[in-house]
Amino acid sequence: MPELPEVEVVRQGLDRFVVGRRIDRVEVYEPRSVRRHVAGPAEFAASLTGRTVTAARRRGKYLWLPLDDEDALVGHLGMSGQLLVQPASAPPDRHLRVRMSLSDGNELRFCDQRTFGGLLVSPHGALLPAEIAHIGPDPLDPVFDEDAFRSALRRRRTGIKRALLDQSLTSGIGNIYADEALWRARLHYARPTETLRRGEVDRLLVGVRDVLRDALGEGGTSFDALYVNVNGESGYFERSLHVYGRGDEPCDRCGTPIRRDPFMNRSSYTCPRCQPRPRRARW
DNA sequence: GCTTGCGCCTGAATGC
DNA sequence: TGCATTCAGGCGCAAG
Numbered sequence: 001m002p003e004l005p006e007v008e009v010v011r012q013g014l015d016r017f018v019v020g021r022r023i024d025r026v027e028v029y030e031p032r033s034v035r036r037h038v039a040g041p042a043e044f045a046a047s048l049t050g051r052t053v054t055a056a057r058r059r060g061k062y063l064w065l066p067l068d069d070e071d072a073l074v075g076h077l078g079m080s081g082q083l084l085v086q087p088a089s090a091p092p093d094r095h096l097r098v099r100m101s102l103s104d105g106n107e108l109r110f111c112d113q114r115t116f117g118g119l120l121v122s123p124h125g126a127l128l129p130a131e132i133a134h135i136g137p138d139p140l141d142p143v144f145d146e147d148a149f150r151s152a153l154r155r156r157r158t159g160i161k162r163a164l165l166d167q168s169l170t171s172g173i174g175n176i177y178a179d180e181a182l183w184r185a186r187l188h189y190a191r192p193t194e195t196l197r198r199g200e201v202d203r204l205l206v207g208v209r210d211v212l213r214d215a216l217g218e219g220g221t222s223f224d225a226l227y228v229n230v231n232g233e234s235g236y237f238e239r240s241l242h243v244y245g246r247g248d249e250p251c252d253r254c255g256t257p258i259r260r261d262p263f264m265n266r267s268s269y270t271c272p273r274c275q276p277r278p279r280r281a282r283w
Numbered sequence: 284g285c286t287t288g289c290g291c292c293t294g295a296a297t298g299c
Numbered sequence: 300t301g302c303a304t305t306c307a308g309g310c311g312c313a314a315g
Contacts, residue, residue, distance in 0.1 A: 002309095032292090036311090061309075079308045080293080095293095114292045116309065158286065167310080175308070264288080266307065 002077045004138055004172030005215035007061045010083055014056035014065065014108075017085040022052045022103035033097035033112060036131070037120035047121045048073060048100065054126075059141075060171025062132045064125060072125035074132065078116030084109045138172035139208050140216075150201050153193050159283040160196065160204070161189035161268060173208060176244045177215070179269045181207035183243045189268045190281035214240060243269040 002010070026045035028034055037044040051067040058064075063083070065073040075083060084093070088107050092099070098110040098119055110119055122129035137144040149170060156163050163169055164178045173181070182189055184207030187200060196204075218240065242252050247260035251271035261268045263283060 076309080078292095078310080112292095113294075114308085116292065156285090162286085165309085 002061065002081070003174045003177055003215070004061060004140075004212055005218075007058060007063060007077065007172075008216060010077070011056050011058040011063055013085065014053075014063065014083065017106070018053050018065065018102065018108055019056055020053065021106075022050065023048050023100050023108075024103055025049065025101040027099045028097070029099070030097040030112075030115065032115045033110060033118050034120060036118050044119070044121055047071065052103075059128070059132055060135045060138055060167055061174075062129075062135060064122070064129050064132070066126035070124055070126045072122045072129050073119060074122050074125060074129045075110070075119045076117050078112065078114065078118065080113040081117030082109075082111045084111060135167050136170045138212070139170055139205060140172075140212055144170065146205065149205075150198070153196065153201060156193040157282075158193055159189060159281070160187060160191045160193055161263070162283060163193050164208070170208075172212065175266055176241070177208070177211050179244045180211045180242060183207075183269075183271060183275060184210060186274050188270060188275045188277050188281075189263065190283040191278045192280055192282040195278070195280070243271065245269070 026048050028041040028045060031041050034041050034044045039047075048067075051069060051071070053065045053073070054068055055066045056063065057066065061076060063075045063077075065075075067073065075081075077083070080095075082093075085102075085106050085108055088101065088105060090107075093109065093111040095111045095113045096109055097112050097115070100108040100110075102108060110117075112118075120131065122131055125131070139149075152169055153163055156169075161178050161182065164173050164181070165175070179189070181204065185200070185203040187204060243258050246258045246269060247267075248257050250256065251258055251274060254271065254273050256271055256273040259270055259272050261270070
């Protein structure tokens with residue numbers, strides 16, 4: 001599933017292979033993939049046709065492509081989305097949802113097995129689409145404000161992992177990287193945010209940034225000409241995971257078996273020794 | 284206003 | 300063997 005580093009790899013691919021091209025033709029095969037474009041699939045296609053892509057931007061796990069009329073094509077990959085740049089002659093993927101023909105003879109294809117992802121056109125959205133204005137900057141973004149993050153975190157009345165997953169506080173962190181960052185910071189996911197000391201928040205920020213940077217470093221190699229993949233199908237980062245998906249395996253730091261707990265209809269992985277459950281737990 | 288939990292969706296994995 | 304159930308996940312939105 002694409003998290004921030006994977007999405008950044010896609011953005012780099014779009015920057016290289018789509019920016020500067022004109023969109024000549026748009027076909028929507030699955031209306032659900034443009035459900036957040038409230039004016040409907042036909043209007044979606046019409047508002048893109050003839051426009052030239054001028055940049056490729058990202059905030060958290062959202063991508064957007066500013067267009068030459070100051071609107072923007074906004075995309076989210078959801079769980080299984082891919083944005084592929086392929087020659088028009090390439091056979092279509094089984095889960096092809098939207099096809100956009102580019103002026104250089106290639107196509108930008110949105111494929112999505114589970115249709116959790118989607119595309120929309122945001123009017124005047126070139127700078128920052130209104131639809132994603134509520135998404136906070138990610139911890140690697142130069143505009144990320146550490147002091148604002150600290151105080152916002154302390155104002156919350158929730159568990160630390162819930163807060164990490166809340167994309168309005170800071171973005172780009174999903175279930176996997178939340179668990180990895182908490183392990184690095186030696187913090188338990190159920191720790192109430194208002195009890196965090198400054199040093200602990202600092203450790204958390206270091207953990208989050210290290211995880212994202214490590215994943216970014218490994219993900220940057222996974223695409224080549226005309227193929228902008230996202231799915232992490234090679235599982236390149238999996239080898240670097242310390243806790244996620246490693247239930248009952250020994251902790252890389254202390255050897256204690258990793259524990260798996262149910263959490264918000266999914267799982268949380270912790271080392272019971274490095275990340276002891278707080279007396280006052282909240283999740 | 285803030286926090287919580289559901290529903291969306293498909294296919295792989297598991298259970299009977 | 301084959302069918303049914305469970306699980307995974309991000310995010311918007313309704314409910315609390």
